[in-house]
Amino acid sequence: MLPGSYWLDVGGGHAIFPNNPDSASELVSRCKVVVAVDPSEYVRENQFVHESVCSPLEEYSSAIQFDLATMRMVVEHVEDPVQFVASLGRLVKPGGYVVVFTVNRNTPIATLSTVIPFGLHHPIKRLFWGGDEKDTFPVCYRMNSRDVLRELFSNAGFDERAFEKLDDLSTFGRFKVCNYLELLGWSGFRWVGKSYPENCLLGIYQRREE
Template structure:
């Protein structure tokens, strides 16, 4: 049984924001279009480092299950967790309608799950979530505890600098209207050096980093070496 303590590392305003949009998660032309567009890139990168076939994977902050569903369809036994009830219900409904194999969803805090099922997953993903919680380091520690020795933990988030403010907030939210205004708070963005410190303190070894770029004219995303705005990190728990 969860106690109220498991919900301390959550911003209620953030939960409400995504809950209000929950019914639009699986509309590829909605506010979540960027997630649908980048999902194949994320999935391919994860799969290239930690092949998902036959693996037990956890998607932390899964929202409507866009990545969770894709990992299950890649052969993984996937569990998606979130604290946004409406988003989880949308994820569960989509899994039923699409008959996605080997996927489950739970409303549970990652810290609570880490206490319940330590060292249980081959792969843990936490994508586009760290910049939405009060204490990102707590999430990192929980992910590190959940992964098996030798397993991989993947993070993606937003760098904190003038360029990321211009691109991720001014450009994406106010000029191009790719995201609803207020989606991100610049102060919550996380520099790679800060995330690296949290990973190191949690016992995770920093293995690979990639940046994600976007061309508004072609509407195309791609992975690159430029981590100045969006970036992805692969870490590993030592054996």
């Protein structure tokens, strides 16, 4: 994060990095303006940003354009990806970046979440990962693969600058024995040269210069 940057955090709710407030404070301190935009009222509880806006991204307008827009575990909930990414093209300045961190649609947990009734999502989430019910939202998975993300952003005037699949070993993190077995399974996949089935997607996209 360069000093004096304008940062737009999309869908972060009441915190930018809920599990790492020190990093959130450090990054915000480097910026001139940090704006959080989220359709949930809980965005008003965000104490890290300079401005909290309760609004869908598509309805948000700003007199400034941002150097950076971030989405952490957000795009899996987006119902209209084309309109959503077009809004980023309007809000991010030429040369600016968008960082997307999201669920990989083609993983066991994501597949299960599409068939399990939404009313059961929070009880299951609370058991395995904790968290409040207010942070549990329906999922769509309409932009949760590399090919889909790259096409959406390209059509909106962005180029992919980096992309990674990040192994996710958090499923049994609250249960020591199960987490140990999960780590053993992950080591086994690495030993045979195979990708671990549970992973998240990290994509970085830069808006083309006009």
